[in-house]
Amino acid sequence: MGIQFEPDQWLQTPVRPTVLADGLRRTRRMLGYPEWFFDGTNFSGSTANIPNMIALDDYLQIIGNLFTKVSDPTIHLDLPRNRGPAIFGNLALGMQHASTLADGLKLYAKYSNGAYSFVRYSWKVDSTGMWIQLDSLVKHDAIPYLLQNGMLNLVRYVRQFRASPPEACRVSLGIPPIYDPDLYPIGFQCPVQFNAAATAIFVPDKWITEKNINYDETLWRIAISRIEEELLRFGQLETITNLSKLIDANRTDNGKPPRINLIAKILGISARTLNRQLASENTSFKNLVETVQKQRAEELIIYSHLSIDNISELLGFSDRSSFGRSFRRWFGLSPRRYRHKNAPASTT
Structure with a gap:
């Protein structure tokens, strides 16, 4: 439901x-x-x-x-x-x-x-x-x-x-x-x-109104401070998750990730503002794009039956070699070896 x-x-x-x-x-x-x-x-x-x-x-x-x-x-x-x-x-x-x-x-x-x-x-x-x-x-x-x-x-x-x-x-x-x-x-x-x-x-x-026999003001304040940081990170994770989805959903016709100007326009802010917000969360648009490409590549290699050439084209890489170099940098293995090592049991 x-x-x-x-x-x-x-x-x-x-x-x-x-x-x-x-x-x-x-x-x-x-x-x-x-x-x-x-x-x-x-x-x-x-x-x-x-x-x-x-x-x-x-x-x-x-x-x-x-x-x-x-x-x-x-x-x-x-x-x-x-x-x-x-x-x-x-x-x-x-x-x-x-x-x-x-x-x-x-x-x-x-x-x-x-x-x-x-x-x-x-x-x-x-x-x-x-x-x-x-x-x-x-x-x-x-x-x-x-x-x-x-x-x-x-x-x-x-x-x-x-x-x-x-x-x-x-x-x-x-x-x-x-x-x-x-x-x-x-x-x-x-x-x-x-x-x-x-x-x-x-x-x-x-x-x-009963007093807690375990009350410790120092530990209480530490916990409150950590909880505030935790909820702040939660909001940041959510922001980054939503941006990643926007990046993946707005690829160009040839599969390349969108430029920051397009994503900023969708969000109704300037590219400069978006860059500043990402910097405050210790990341960048380039890093987000890299993460999206890495995650999408892994999903397609493991769970799809597409050829390496087709995956390379789908993700907007100029050629198979370029995709292979990026994939080895991300996972330490070639796309073919990674697929063989991690293929679901039902497909091996």
Whole structure:
């Protein structure tokens, strides 16, 4: 099922077409690289590599695969172990050393809003406690799983922070139960309401103001600084990914990559401005073109049945020798030897 964007006018930032995929790489490795992982996506087979960023539709399809192929509800509801939240890296560092439970929950919400533009966390605090609401900004078959997991992650964090079951929390899911309803109170360890008006969690006031026994101001500040840098790099990766797609989509009739003036015109800026923006991200238009040519050459050599001459012509090289020299510089092998070494099993 394709994505349908919701017409919400209040959004301050648009839903981005790409998603940071580090978590998917970790999950795929943990599952032992299953054959079904990429079913329904634009990736080819279990040997395909996941880049830093992937198309949003592919990301959601993989999420759907995880929940439909790994069908045991006790795994998804975390019944065997009742672990901490499925967070890693700088976000985990910040949440572990936040001064209060409220600070840790807000950090999770802010990070998720910055890294995943297709969902939006919002919160409010009153005299009774803290509400955190999770809304989906797209329609897709995988969204119910993401809503459920988002709430489960927050409950896990509350449980980990307090080192005790979060029985005073309340969870509302704006979806029907995916699994046996009787399993949810066991997995969430608190009351769960289905088909609610919104997907949200309530944390009582007496909990959100509790001081964290693991609070460390130095580590908290380090984590915040690293998270800001991480989200900045995410935006830069997205910019570079989109530019690379523009370069590949606007080749000349003879296959040569477009000049910077054409790409700048498409973006509605001057070539000088584009060069300045790329320099601020420690790259250049020449480097982007080189990367696009390298990636496209590798794809065609491995996954197509085109001859070396045809690939050379398709990529705009003046002749086969010129293409061969560039390919050896990129990969250390001739195109023919690289194809033989890396050809998919079904084509050898």
